[in-house]
Amino acid sequence: MYKAVITVTLRPSILDPQGKAAQHALATLGFEAIARVRVGKFVEMWINEESADAAYIAATAACEKLLANPVMENFHVEVAKVSDAG
Amino acid sequence: MYKAVITVTLRPSILDPQGKAAQHALATLGFEAIARVRVGKFVEMWINEESADAAYIAATAACEKLLANPVMENFHVEVAKVSDAG
Numbered sequence: 001m002y003k004a005v006i007t008v009t010l011r012p013s014i015l016d017p018q019g020k021a022a023q024h025a026l027a028t029l030g031f032e033a034i035a036r037v038r039v040g041k042f043v044e045m046w047i048n049e050e051s052a053d054a055a056y057i058a059a060t061a062a063c064e065k066l067l068a069n070p071v072m073e074n075f076h077v078e079v080a081k082v083s084d085a086g
Numbered sequence: 087m088y089k090a091v092i093t094v095t096l097r098p099s100i101l102d103p104q105g106k107a108a109q110h111a112l113a114t115l116g117f118e119a120i121a122r123v124r125v126g127k128f129v130e131m132w133i134n135e136e137s138a139d140a141a142y143i144a145a146t147a148a149c150e151k152l153l154a155n156p157v158m159e160n161f162h163v164e165v166a167k168v169s170d171a172g
Binding site: 008009019022035039044045047048049066067 | 128131132135147151152
């Protein structure tokens, strides 16, 4: 069993209204030092494959086909061997 | 300038319908090896503070007060010194 830890982030050139709203709300709450916020997705995936390479390929294809929008988002995949799907 | 990298994840005991939907959609697309998916938030935050300690305290308080629901979610904060808000 392998576990893929994936972050999906908006490309730097794309405006992030959710992050802007969070930053604005934090400023209202007194967090003036927080100058900029960007919000993305964090995905954990447990994969039944024979090797880390095969798990990495599956996780990357899953991002390309479903989880990320390649026009607007970047993604980063890390795969580690784990004992079970806990 | 410090940058906080934050992950907000559902507590393990909480059902994750978004993750379940992603896992089901991936199975339909042929990714049968992907046994389990959990979806959370990934937040990047640029903070004007004097020290990493102060930035860490601000980021943690921001999670507790706005970004995470402490009943259902866990969060993890990492703070690093960066050159600017790029």
